[in-house]
Amino acid sequence: AQSVAQPEDQVNVAEGNPLTVKCTYSVSGNPYLFWYVQYPNRGLQFLLKYITGDNLVKGSYGFEAEFNKSQTSFHLKKPSALVSDSALYFCAVRLYTNAGKSTFGDGTTLTVKP
Amino acid sequence: EAGVAQSPRYKIIEKRQSVAFWCNPISGHATLYWYQQILGQGPKLLIQFQNNGVVDDSQLPKDRFSAERLKGVDSTLKIQPAKLEDSAVYLCASSQLGGGWNTGELFFGEGSRLTVL
Numbered sequence: 001a002q003s004v005a006q007p008e009d010q011v012n013v014a015e016g017n018p019l020t021v022k023c024t025y026s027v028s029g030n031p032y033l034f035w036y037v038q039y040p041n042r043g044l045q046f047l048l049k050y051i052t053g054d055n056l057v058k059g060s061y062g063f064e065a066e067f068n069k070s071q072t073s074f075h076l077k078k079p080s081a082l083v084s085d086s087a088l089y090f091c092a093v094r095l096y097t098n099a100g101k102s103t104f105g106d107g108t109t110l111t112v113k114p
Numbered sequence: 115e116a117g118v119a120q121s122p123r124y125k126i127i128e129k130r131q132s133v134a135f136w137c138n139p140i141s142g143h144a145t146l147y148w149y150q151q152i153l154g155q156g157p158k159l160l161i162q163f164q165n166n167g168v169v170d171d172s173q174l175p176k177d178r179f180s181a182e183r184l185k186g187v188d189s190t191l192k193i194q195p196a197k198l199e200d201s202a203v204y205l206c207a208s209s210q211l212g213g214g215w216n217t218g219e220l221f222f223g224e225g226s227r228l229t230v231l
Contacts, residue, residue: 004156034219043118043205043222044157090156092220101170102147102220104156 002027004093006105013081013112021076021108023091032094033074034102035065037087044090050074061085081112116140118223120206126229132194135226139187139208145169146183147220148191149205157205163189196230203227 003026013019025031032051036044048059055067065076074091088107094100119138127133139146145164149157160179162170166186174181178197183189193200204227207220 036220036222041224043224044207044220046219046221049219101159101162103159104149106154106156 002031002093002095002103004091004103004105006089006091006108008108009106010109010111013110015083015112015114016080019078019081019085019110019112021089021091021110023074023076023105024072025074025091025093026072027093027095029095032100033065033067034092034094035059035063035074035076036090036092036104038090038107039087047076047089081110083112083114086110086112118206118208118221120204120223120226122226123224124227124229126231127196128231129198130195132192133196133228134193135191135204135206135228137189137191137206137223139189139206140210140221143208143210143221144186145209146189147207147209148181148189149207151203151205151225153202160191160204193228196228198230201228201230 005024034049035047038044047063048057050057050067058064063078067074088109090107091105092102094102121136147162148160150160151157160174161181163183166183181191203225205222205225207222209218209220
């Protein structure tokens with residue numbers, strides 16, 4: 001079975017400060033890892049993904065994430081937060097197979113204060 | 115490029131009634147998913163189609179939920195009869211095959227919010 005844990009329900013940061021949203025995963029095999037963002041009353045939007053290769057991946061809106069295989073983590077980061085980054089963030093894992101299903105964490109609400 | 119279309123956006127029914135949700139994925143996307151998102155939780159997979167075949171429906175409550183994907187394009191998710199605990203947002207998503215291999219991210223519709231009274 002595969003699972004995702006997002007240990008923080010809420011992350012608060014001041015605008016201009018760096019932000020980190022944590023994610024750890026469990027999967028039997030090689031993972032595909034994803035981050036999605038959800039704004040109120042909207043569907044999820046893709047931010048970035050790790051498939052293979054460089055452990056640091058860059059995505060939309062200045063976000064990046066670092067894959068750490070030994071710690072089974074895939075934390076989302078941004079060097080300088082914006083108020084508009086305030087939203088609900090989901091981490092997801094898929095098994096490295098053609099038809100693997102995506103399993104999501106329960107989400108972390110990011111609030112960036114001016 | 116048009117996104118994933120879902121309807122209706124909102125539906126209120128009483129328990130034991132039935133409801134159906136419709137999804138049109140992004141053109142050319144072979145894989146279609148239905149997720150259930152209960153308030154405060156992450157999306158939970160109900161069923162996954164690849165073309166018009168079912169890949170995974172292990173979490174679909176088959177005594178009350180059914181889904182089909184005719185001709186490998188549009189899909190319909192039905193609940194009959196509905197229970198109070200079915201109140202949730204039902205998200206449809208699609209993804210594409212690249213060279214026959216599904217490495218891609220999911221593209222989500224805006225969801226259908228169901229309230230069961």
